[in-house]
Amino acid sequence: MANAFARRFQLIVDRLTQGNKKQFAEMTGKSSSHIYKICRGTSRPSMAYLESLYDEFRVDLNWLLTGDQNDSGQISNSSESKDIVFAPMFDVQASAGLGAVVQGEEVSDYFAFNKAFLSRQLGVSGENLAFVTISGDSMLPTFQEGDQVLVDMSRKSVQSEAVYLIQTEDGLMAKRVRQVQHELKISSDNPEYPSWSMDLKKREENPVVGKVVWCARAV
Template identity: 60%
Template sequence: MSTAFSRRFQLVVDQLAKGNKKHFAELTGKSASHIYKICRGMSRPSMAYLQELYNEYKVDLTWLLTGEHSEGAQVAGTPKNSDLVFAPMFDVQASAGMGSDVVAEDVEDYFAFNKSFLSRQLNVSGDELVFVTISGDSMLPTLHDGDRVLVDMSQKLVNHEGLYLLQSESGLMAKRLSDHQGSLRVVSDNPEFENRTIEASARDANPIAGKIVWCARIV
């Protein structure tokens, strides 16, 4: 799974090689597989390699390692405006139907949000936000097939009824959830689909991935 460091590293790849990991590997003298692993959070580069990135491309290592900009520094692949938060779009689908297996977790793109918008309008921070794509029509008219939803992965408890991503045996699903004395009510907004209840004893086998807080749709 992507980490904060790997997401910042991906931004460097985006800036220096237009997101092409193979080209970035060639530019910086590493194998493409190694760059893929770094971008996916499966590996960390050596300090010697990071120093080369600074020497050759003036990448701000303070920002890359900590997320904080050095005073006066220009960071390859990162916005100058520290008020922006970048939410990664994962190459996964959340089924609004019978469930969809997660087969890949590559980052397809990044979406920028202003921190004040996230706090004021959505009441979330930018620390654990990700985008996934909705597949299926069981959540119509609320969510449509192809919608991209912003998920706050820090919200894994159902304190109030809302839209969540649920990991079930059949895959990742977008559903309306509510807690009923420990049991979890799983509702499809589309009345053509059946609702169900996950008993308290089975909730550990059906973990909540996060809460859906925003939706983007092509009109």
């Protein structure tokens, strides 16, 4: 199904290759089928691919992802895009209850942030950021069902007690975590849910996906 992003992406294809999707695919290093899917709205490109479009062709990513266009048009001649970073919204849920199995990691949307805001207010660089949606009530009152949390995936080491996104056998969970030697002590802000531990010595991979640094909530 066509959507606003797909229509704007099609305009970029029209602008750069007069609508020739095969030529656009070859020019940008993607398969023709992938470009067709993006234009139809059945697939979303990765952030790395979008950044390559900016680097190579100065595509205005802010316009492409949000519809807000600068004075330069769809192909940007300014440095404004360099001040903006885009955090992908992954099509997964982070359980704040008893666990939600990950259904996949397709990008469903993007959120634009000013780099200065991220650095000044959140203390993050803007790279390796992603949004996931909270499911469940175990982190009440901190997080509610449907909250969208921003995760800094570069922070995979638990330095101090905070809320982290962790991978468990039951799926992704947003939990309060502190590390004591080789164990992660995992708790919920809702006192009705029990605390538990995770022995890092018994796991082949680090279960910490990243640190939750911000929350977006509808009012």
